[in-house]
Amino acid sequence: MSWHPKRAQWKTCSARKSATSCAGSTRSTLWPFHLGTTPASFDRSHVTLRGGEQLAADFVVIGIGVRPEIALAEQAGIAVDRGVTVDAYLETSIPGIWAAGDIARWPDRLTSEKIRIEHWVVAERQGQTAARNMLGAHERFDAVPFFWTQQHNLQLSYVGHAAKWDRVEIDGDLASKDCTVTYRQGNRKLAVLTIARDRDSLAAEIELERMIAAGT
Numbered sequence: 001m002s003w004h005p006k007r008a009q010w011k012t013c014s015a016r017k018s019a020t021s022c023a024g025s026t027r028s029t030l031w032p033f034h035l036g037t038t039p040a041s042f043d044r045s046h047v048t049l050r051g052g053e054q055l056a057a058d059f060v061v062i063g064i065g066v067r068p069e070i071a072l073a074e075q076a077g078i079a080v081d082r083g084v085t086v087d088a089y090l091e092t093s094i095p096g097i098w099a100a101g102d103i104a105r106w107p108d109r110l111t112s113e114k115i116r117i118e119h120w121v122v123a124e125r126q127g128q129t130a131a132r133n134m135l136g137a138h139e140r141f142d143a144v145p146f147f148w149t150q151q152h153n154l155q156l157s158y159v160g161h162a163a164k165w166d167r168v169e170i171d172g173d174l175a176s177k178d179c180t181v182t183y184r185q186g187n188r189k190l191a192v193l194t195i196a197r198d199r200d201s202l203a204a205e206i207e208l209e210r211m212i213a214a215g216t
Helices: 007-027 071-075 120-134 198-214
Strands: 039-042 046-049 054-056 104-107 146-151 154-160 167-173 178-185 188-195
Touching (some): 146 198, 178 198
Antiparallel strands (some): 039 046, 046 054, 167 178, 178 188
């Protein structure tokens, strides 16, 4: 299946399809979603939502998220952009100072965009590259970003980076939780999402690595 609508329209459709698939998987485990609202207060036995609905709860896990701490870099005069800006070698705007990990925003070879990825494997690989460059290696950081998540019985894997695209190709069936979704800009493959297809995900990562190595 290949779709070519406007990106905003496809994003809405894609979000609905993905949300429906995830929600269906979650409902099958009797873990309901409460969408379109936020928690307003907590007490020892309940969570009260913004609309007044109360949910019985004796234990609450809160996912708040993080923001990169860039104050020190700003004080040092290092260029920042929702993170510390680095070049392809992970060197900051001040020569001799490198940055790696969740805080670093570097130029992605596939999209030519500055990206920042919060993933421990990316941080580990960047640390290794930055260390070698401190020793004079002058090595580009070209690793393909990825993540995976297991949502109950739904396994998602994603390789590459696609903040925007104009074409999406779906091989398989979302409803059956067995598919490969390819995101393209023009004829260029930017990212691949797979559901329960680990082999396809690994093959996509290798292909993207080869594209970067070939400079295509």
